[in-house]
Amino acid sequence: TEDDFTFAQEYAAHATYAIDNARLYREAREAVALRDEFLGIAGHELRTPLTALQLGLQRLVGESAVPGEAARLAKWAATCQRQGERLGRLVGDLLDVSRITSGRLPMVLEEMDLSALMEEVAARMGQELEKVGCRLVMKLQAPLTGRWDRSRLDQVLTNLVSNAMKYGQGRPIEITAGATPEGVRLRVRDEGIGISPEDQARIFGRFERAVSERHYGGLGLGLWISQQIVTQLGGHIRVESVQGQGSSFTVELPRWVED
Ligand code: ADP
Numbered sequence: 001t002e003d004d005f006t007f008a009q010e011y012a013a014h015a016t017y018a019i020d021n022a023r024l025y026r027e028a029r030e031a032v033a034l035r036d037e038f039l040g041i042a043g044h045e046l047r048t049p050l051t052a053l054q055l056g057l058q059r060l061v062g063e064s065a066v067p068g069e070a071a072r073l074a075k076w077a078a079t080c081q082r083q084g085e086r087l088g089r090l091v092g093d094l095l096d097v098s099r100i101t102s103g104r105l106p107m108v109l110e111e112m113d114l115s116a117l118m119e120e121v122a123a124r125m126g127q128e129l130e131k132v133g134c135r136l137v138m139k140l141q142a143p144l145t146g147r148w149d150r151s152r153l154d155q156v157l158t159n160l161v162s163n164a165m166k167y168g169q170g171r172p173i174e175i176t177a178g179a180t181p182e183g184v185r186l187r188v189r190d191e192g193i194g195i196s197p198e199d200q201a202r203i204f205g206r207f208e209r210a211v212s213e214r215h216y217g218g219l220g221l222g223l224w225i226s227q228q229i230v231t232q233l234g235g236h237i238r239v240e241s242v243q244g245q246g247s248s249f250t251v252e253l254p255r256w257v258e259d
Contacts, residue, residue, distance in 0.1 A: 038207050038219075045219055046090055049083040056080035082128075093221045097206070100228050107149040107232055109257065114184055115142040115177055117150065121157045122175070125165070133170050136161075141178040146255035152229045156237075159222040160188040160249050166216060167247070168192035183235070183254040191246040200239050233257055 056079040063069045063076070099105045122129075122136055129136060164173045168190035177186045195203065202208045204227045209220035223237075230237045235253035 034207065042090075042094070042219060045217060046087065048217070049086040049090070053080055053083040053087065056083065090219065093219060093225060096225050097221060100225070105228065105232065107152060107229075107257075109147050109149055111145060111147050112150050112153075113142070114144040114146065114148070114153070114186065115140040117153060118157060118175060118177055118186070121154060121161060125158070125161055128162075129165060129173075132165060134165055134168060135172040137172055137174045139174070139176040139178075144177055144179065144184055146184060146253065147257065148233055148253065149229070152233075156226040156229050156251065157186075157188075159226050160251075163222065163249075164188050164190035164192070164247075166218070171246075180252065183252060186251045186253075187248060189246065189248040194243040194245050195239065195241040195247055196243050200241055203239070204237070 056076045059076045060073060060080065063073055096105065118138070118140055122138060161173065161175070169192045171191040174189045175187070176189075177184065179185075203220075204223050206224045207220045208224070209218060227237050230251055230253065233253055234257040235251060237249065237251045239247060239249050241247035
């Protein structure tokens with residue numbers, strides 16, 4: 001009868017409502033779990049350089065009292081500086097997340113040479129690369145000029161090279177940069193652990209890290225932030241990788257973007 005039909009319809013509507021509620025509840029619980037996991041990781045990541053910094057400062061203070069210890073003092077001072085920079089990058093990444101999600105990551109455009117910037121980044125990271133015995137092979141077309149945000153591109157390049165170093169198993173890293181008909185292309189390639197196809201689809205997400213690589217440490221924000229920057233500059237970033245053989249990250253950028 002018509003009554004039965006109406007009843008069935010209402011019943012179905014209620015059931016859908018209940019299923020929707022259950023889904024929302026599950027999603028909220030997952031979000032809370034992800035947040036709690038992230039806070040744990042973030043706390044741990046921030047504490048590591050902080051502990052090293054505190055230890056370094058302790059040594060600096062202790063040994064400054066000993067005459068003729070200038071070389072050792074300099075070594076501890078350098079350690080403190082490096083760990084302080086690392087801490088600064090972590091805090092910077094956290095602040096960038098809130099800047100991006102609230103739509104406030106302004107680009108400061110200026111005419112610059114991408115190859116020169118790449119050389120700068122490589123020089124800055126030289127010591128760290130040496131420490132893990134990793135060789136950089138640079139194939140840069142110079143100059144490679146365009147109008148971009150210098151410090152934001154510095155951040156993208158630093159992130160890609162430090163990832164290549166972190167996951168590269170000490171094997172050589174190749175960096176190529178050159179002009180394309182549409183703009184410029186930059187590629188950072190390592191011969192390290194590689195990324196599975198499933199993880200390749202996830203790693204550009206916020207807080208996302210390859211499931212199998214949790215022991216490497218990191219907040220899982222670098223690639224997400226890099227992608228946001230590259231997109232804001234009108235370009236895109238992609239990964240190609242074979243697990244166990246290495247990864248290659250490619251950034252394509254137009255030379256000019258509107259202010
Ligand atoms: P993280 O701080 O965890 O390195 P990123 O956003 O920079 O965060 O990278 C996200 C994840 O992508 C990493 O946790 C790692 O699993 C994977 N990844 C990034 N770069 C590489 C690479 N060169 N080789 C292998 N895995 C990589």
